[in-house]
Amino acid sequence: MTPEAVKRATIEDVARRAGVSRAAVSKVIRGAYGVSASMRERVEAVIEELDYRPLISARGMRGATFTLGMELPDIANQFFARILSGATTALETEPYQLVIAPVDPDHSEGYRALEALADRQVDGLIAVSPRVDPRWLEEMSRRIPIVMLGRHDSSVGYDTVVGDDVAGVGMLMQHLVELGHREIAHLTLDDHHTRPGSGTPHSLRLAAYEATMREVGLASSIQVVRCDGGEDDAHRATLRMLASGARPTAIFAAHDELAIGVLSALTQRPDTSEISVAGYDNIKQARHPLIGLTSVDQPGEQMGGSVVSLLLERLAGRTDAVHEVAVPRLVPRSSTRPISGARGVT
Amino acid sequence: MTPEAVKRATIEDVARRAGVSRAAVSKVIRGAYGVSASMRERVEAVIEELDYRPLISARGMRGATFTLGMELPDIANQFFARILSGATTALETEPYQLVIAPVDPDHSEGYRALEALADRQVDGLIAVSPRVDPRWLEEMSRRIPIVMLGRHDSSVGYDTVVGDDVAGVGMLMQHLVELGHREIAHLTLDDHHTRPGSGTPHSLRLAAYEATMREVGLASSIQVVRCDGGEDDAHRATLRMLASGARPTAIFAAHDELAIGVLSALTQRPDTSEISVAGYDNIKQARHPLIGLTSVDQPGEQMGGSVVSLLLERLAGRTDAVHEVAVPRLVPRSSTRPISGARGVT
DNA sequence: GTGAAAGCGCTAACAG
């Protein structure tokens, strides 16, 4: 393209310059068996001299690309940063390179990113809470190894890593109830993400919320508020709820980013400073003393590590599906306070 | 690998099944000139039937891969989320796919990620504040189009997009001085990131801080504190500084993530609530009312968009280097307060 | 231990 564009050296260039065959060079760079020390030395010198690096895509036409692809929705949600951190750490000592295809949270749904990655010859796919049909994933997994993070689908063709959302919500709700709360609202995503039986974390969290409310005799206080996924959306939804006259004593947001949006909305309204707020995930921002958000910790780093391990196992030949469940942990902080006087329920 | 592994359909499969040549299929999928309507129809039906998708890497061996690679350090820093958002938006209507190679902020330095991307045949490279030698980048840019975001290097082979750090720091320092602050400390990264003349944003911010201090006659109050890049590091560095007895009236942190760590440290110490804090970038968290961090806004989304546009222009044939400077904007918030009584300086 | 040759899936140049 550019006038003085420089072509990179090919295996052929190296072979010629070293006076050997391409096959020989190939063996050297792969550390394969059957090369004399003298030849190896000579070839390596030329590689150095020519600054030669094998083209992965060409290599991929014959075998592996040593590339793992990860589809990632909404990079703004810091829980995904935890996952990514765990994944890159797990990959540090491995010869694999991770590449990420970001998904526009508003528009596309994951199909596009997953397919784009597959078209680019990645050896394995990591799908993070993708909004895709499980059957589609199942089909896809017959062509390429897949590990999915963050859904409870039962699957035979791919592995899954997921948090125990029912247990997590259970702990959190118990905490709120013990603090004396009865009017507990739940802020969650739209139907699309929470359809019963869809296997998404948010559908389970919603169901667990409702179940707990019923169990403790608060069925009539069940209040579900919907919003669109981001901090700002949660902020607006909270203001809307407040404007409609609702006055819960506690709001359980389906994940921390939403909870933080709830907090910012409550801060704006002088009459609502008593409302307790809780989130889910325990992202970094939740831990900040000025935020102090009660949350349910999901071990994101560990989950990211598991995902990578499982994928690596698949690449090494495993064929039966593994489903890993990560254990959540309640982290109470200042954003949840006891209701005046009250203690416990039924 | 898996027993019942399914191979994906190739162009050959489609050609055979449709009773045409591979070249014909190729033309159809590229929308190239010279195919009869009837053939196009037949081929498209088979493509649908076989669920055929061209393998990008094979295609790349001949021409373009329609893939843009972005090296991204530290996904936890939300400023990069702003950039990414701008980039993906700009790419929405383009036929290019963006892939990201995450860089472990602790270990690698960007070389690895950039090379990994180039080895994988991306058509263009976006480097975000990479810690690499400008000469190396220059060399690399002779093989593949590059746009670098976040450094002030003068370059001939690649484009750059960067904020006007000197102007931004100027505004911020003026703001602090006008509030009556004289003991203003600067928290920044280690020497490696701030070496004078290295062209990194942090080296310019540091220099601009020192310059302003001198200009307003506060040279003797210059205090530079170093830390390691993350919120927690900033937190610890602040506690260390406090323990050493230093009592600035204001702390200017080199970016918002650091500033937020400073805030959390100050919150822990009862005697420091009067200290003003300011950051840089204006990330989402800075805007939260419970944080209320004074910051200098960098138009990250716009910068991300510019980066993509410039790269696309290069792919379209432009060969002269473009250097774009984004204009920063001061956003005062509650984290900076006037010093008792004082007003203005010299 | 070494190299020649075939082929991965695709595109581009040309011939029909």
Next chain:
DNA sequence: CTGTTAGCGCTTTCAC
């Protein structure tokens, strides 16, 4: 308008 041919850079039998 259509098909044949020749690679792109690499790996992998398989002879030597």
